[in-house]
Amino acid sequence: MGSLRDVLSPFTAWKHVIETPVTIRNPIGREAADGYRGFHQNDIEKCIGCGSCEVICQNAAIDMVPVSDPVDGDSGLRPKIDYGRCCWCALCVDVCMTGSLTMSNEYTWVDTDPDAFRFIPGVDPKPWDDLEKGYRREGGRVLTGAERVEMGELAPEARIDNFDEIVAGYTREQAMIEADRCVECGLCVATCPAHMDIPDYIAAIREGDYDLGLQILYETNPFSEVCGRVCTHKCETACAARHEGDPIAIRWLKRHIVDNVSEDRRLEIVGTPQTLPTRRKVAIVGAGPAGLTAAYDLARQGHAVTVYEAQDKPGGMMRFGIPEYRLPYAALDRDIAVIAAQGVKIETGVRIGHEITMDRLRAENDAVVLSIGLHIGRSTRIPGTEGGGVETAIDLLRRITAGEEVPVPKQVLVIGGGNVAMDIARSMARLQKVKHGAVGVTVTALEDFAHFLADREEIEESLEEGVEIIDARGPQEVVRFKSGNRKGEVKGLRSWAVTSIFDDKGRFAPQYDQGDERLHPAEMVVEAIGQAADVSILGEDLTEALDWNRGRLAVDVAGRTSEPWLWAAGDAVHGPDVITAVADGHRVAASVGAMLMAMGEVAR
Amino acid sequence: MKTEKLSQMATAEEVIEAVAEFSREAHSFYTDLVPKVTKDIRYLVEDLARAELAHVRMLSDLMKSPDMRDHLKDAIRRPEADRRFSDAVQAPELGDKPDDQQVLQYALAREQVALEEFSELAANTPPGLLHEVFSFLANEETRQKADLEALYYEIVHSGGV
Ligand SMILES: Cc1cc2nc3c(=O)[nH]c(=O)nc-3n(C[C@H](O)[C@H](O)[C@H](O)COP(=O)(O)OP(=O)(O)OC[C@H]3O[C@@H](n4cnc5c(N)ncnc54)[C@H](O)[C@@H]3O)c2cc1C
Ligand code: SF4
Ligand code: SF4
Ligand code: SF4
Numbered sequence: 165m166g167s168l169r170d171v172l173s174p175f176t177a178w179k180h181v182i183e184t185p186v187t188i189r190n191p192i193g194r195e196a197a198d199g200y201r202g203f204h205q206n207d208i209e210k211c212i213g214c215g216s217c218e219v220i221c222q223n224a225a226i227d228m229v230p231v232s233d234p235v236d237g238d239s240g241l242r243p244k245i246d247y248g249r250c251c252w253c254a255l256c257v258d259v260c261m262t263g264s265l266t267m268s269n270e271y272t273w274v275d276t277d278p279d280a281f282r283f284i285p286g287v288d289p290k291p292w293d294d295l296e297k298g299y300r301r302e303g304g305r306v307l308t309g310a311e312r313v314e315m316g317e318l319a320p321e322a323r324i325d326n327f328d329e330i331v332a333g334y335t336r337e338q339a340m341i342e343a344d345r346c347v348e349c350g351l352c353v354a355t356c357p358a359h360m361d362i363p364d365y366i367a368a369i370r371e372g373d374y375d376l377g378l379q380i381l382y383e384t385n386p387f388s389e390v391c392g393r394v395c396t397h398k399c400e401t402a403c404a405a406r407h408e409g410d411p412i413a414i415r416w417l418k419r420h421i422v423d424n425v426s427e428d429r430r431l432e433i434v435g436t437p438q439t440l441p442t443r444r445k446v447a448i449v450g451a452g453p454a455g456l457t458a459a460y461d462l463a464r465q466g467h468a469v470t471v472y473e474a475q476d477k478p479g480g481m482m483r484f485g486i487p488e489y490r491l492p493y494a495a496l497d498r499d500i501a502v503i504a505a506q507g508v509k510i511e512t513g514v515r516i517g518h519e520i521t522m523d524r525l526r527a528e529n530d531a532v533v534l535s536i537g538l539h540i541g542r543s544t545r546i547p548g549t550e551g552g553g554v555e556t557a558i559d560l561l562r563r564i565t566a567g568e569e570v571p572v573p574k575q576v577l578v579i580g581g582g583n584v585a586m587d588i589a590r591s592m593a594r595l596q597k598v599k600h601g602a603v604g605v606t607v608t609a610l611e612d613f614a615h616f617l618a619d620r621e622e623i624e625e626s627l628e629e630g631v632e633i634i635d636a637r638g639p640q641e642v643v644r645f646k647s648g649n650r651k652g653e654v655k656g657l658r659s660w661a662v663t664s665i666f667d668d669k670g671r672f673a674p675q676y677d678q679g680d681e682r683l684h685p686a687e688m689v690v691e692a693i694g695q696a697a698d699v700s701i702l703g704e705d706l707t708e709a710l711d712w713n714r715g716r717l718a719v720d721v722a723g724r725t726s727e728p729w730l731w732a733a734g735d736a737v738h739g740p741d742v743i744t745a746v747a748d749g750h751r752v753a754a755s756v757g758a759m760l761m762a763m764g765e766v767a768r
Numbered sequence: 769m770k771t772e773k774l775s776q777m778a779t780a781e782e783v784i785e786a787v788a789e790f791s792r793e794a795h796s797f798y799t800d801l802v803p804k805v806t807k808d809i810r811y812l813v814e815d816l817a818r819a820e821l822a823h824v825r826m827l828s829d830l831m832k833s834p835d836m837r838d839h840l841k842d843a844i845r846r847p848e849a850d851r852r853f854s855d856a857v858q859a860p861e862l863g864d865k866p867d868d869q870q871v872l873q874y875a876l877a878r879e880q881v882a883l884e885e886f887s888e889l890a891a892n893t894p895p896g897l898l899h900e901v902f903s904f905l906a907n908e909e910t911r912q913k914a915d916l917e918a919l920y921y922e923i924v925h926s927g928g929v
Contacts, residue, residue, distance in 0.1 A: 542869070542924050542925070545869065545873065610925075667914065671914065671917075671918040672917055672918045672920070672921030672922075672925075673914050673917055673918070674917070693924065693925050694923075694924050694925045694926045695926070699806075699808055700806075704806075707806055707807050707808065708807050710807070712807055712808045712810075712811070714811055715808055715809055715811070715812070715868060715923060716808075717808075
């Protein structure tokens, strides 16, 4: 039996019945203060499902749940909140990468079903969804930095008379600050064609563990020196940080890791094939990123791989297309050295279809991979393009890399508005500066600036270097001198203004203003409009035997052609960039490897 | 030569027959070309041959239609573009082993000629059935030319980044 006090105390409470209460008896209907942190709202269109709110919540009150299919930059997940756990601290609102998550000032909710208090704001309709009052973070994100750390670059006057690398690379301090902005949401991974494990290698930078970072890079990409410099960085367009700020400099961070691991150490970390030789042979045609990635994977599976390359050095367009000021040859060589160390034989100066036929490759190997890229430069074929003084961009770029003599007149005109056009324009500008002390390059593009194909930074840097860019011009004729001692030489390009380039459905339908005709003076015209694959190497019989898909070799999802011994990868079938070629190389290697494995099983 | 037959005026039937001949010639030209081009670009020539055949069929149906029959003898002013049009009927200046770009440029040039021909015919006929027919044909050519231009851009202005 308890004390007398225990028995009487319930009754003593009654004495308060006649007192005025300090809290109101029925709070329903009483509005909270304007900025009160009440129930959550989420603008479902704005939210990208990055899960930063889930990570920050100290009470584990948030679960990310699927509500739609994932697309680039949106996981399709949305936060589900458990009011049995939430303490309304609003950290989730403060960290939200898009500002989609807010709190209304509603704070009363009566329900007999305990499960009702776990809900997906913005998806499960609630009476407070449209309330204006409540708590929202003022200004931009503060918990995660919004601004990207600037990359050091050579100034235009310091770079215009040489091919030195423009980009300096991050210092350790810069990389740490940049890496710290990443919330490790992983939204970027799906957008990267090779699905590189971006959040984990960025986390390795934060930890200062570059060996681990390098190991993670090599899991998906043997070309991190290259991609750390020239990757088209589609991942950055999906980065959570681009909302209310700059995307994380994923490409520069990748480069920072390779900058911090010596070549010898890389070989130690990556190692060499750990399997017994299978005695299966694979021939790869073309030593670009697609062929070399496939070679790397297949060699590590224990197969004997020979890569045949027409040029004197391996690398494909990474060496013979991309100029040295964007990608130094030494950096490319470091990536290739790790691949060669896997036992891959690279036979340069051998053009398949000439020195060795496809038939012979087929007879001498268990599988053949075609990764020949796009090495025929397209021409507009407007009048005047035939004859001296007209070049294609990729041929000129190749000759510059090979150290061959190229014509460097004082005034050059480039036709084309893509990155290749910018590459040749900027290369010619450098050569002109050295030879003539001045830059005289004009780029004319069909597209207007709003539809330009080249990257914004390429355009900006070209302009900084003194390249003139004229948009919306349709080339009509390469005009040549008709008489005098320069008869037959190029005088310039005649063009018409393009009044519109695409129709309302976004299809190419150029409209010209013939009244607005101009002659752009130039001693040389360079065409940089497009490229094609040289499939003539296949020979007539194989070309006939193979299936084609609207001009390109038809391949299945694994990259296999209609001939069971032949695979194709890279620009020649997919494109358009190094990382897509790398992804293709992996895909093809997996398929070839599976076939070789099956052959091994049968042999046993 | 068809150019010799030209006079200022012609009947609707003559004009449509000339147009059909233009497409028939093109169809047999493309059909002959199919085995000559390499397999990778054969689709292009096959597509063009199919489009021309569809044209021939459409024109033949048109001539047979009861509405049209009453107008076949209507006099029409020959278009200025007619000479170029008639020349193009039998002037395929395309080598024996053309590549995709040559085929496309050739096809585009033909579309342009046909487009001009129909536009002028439409302009030369007063409102009524014939005017509608030629306007329709001009629109068809405009659409086909737009398709070809889009394809040209896709094929020729492509590759790399
Ligand atoms: C000027 C320029 C700039 C570019 N800039 C960028 C950039 O900044 N970022 C980016 O990501 N991508 C860029 N690209 C695109 C990128 O270089 C390509 O997407 C990529 O290199 C394609 O790889 P691949 O292996 O398919 O072909 P390639 O790199 O073209 O390699 C194919 C190789 O096959 C060889 N070959 C061809 N035929 C034969 C044969 N018969 N026998 C033996 N060998 C043969 C070629 O010599 C070549 O070495 C650029 C391309 C160009 C042209
Ligand atoms: S308000 Fe605080 S406790 Fe509630 S879900 Fe957000 S972070 Fe978690
Ligand atoms: S942090 Fe914001 S954007 Fe990201 S999932 Fe949460 S609510 Fe959505
Ligand atoms: S880089 Fe951007 S998208 Fe990728 S994990 Fe970091 S914050 Fe997320």
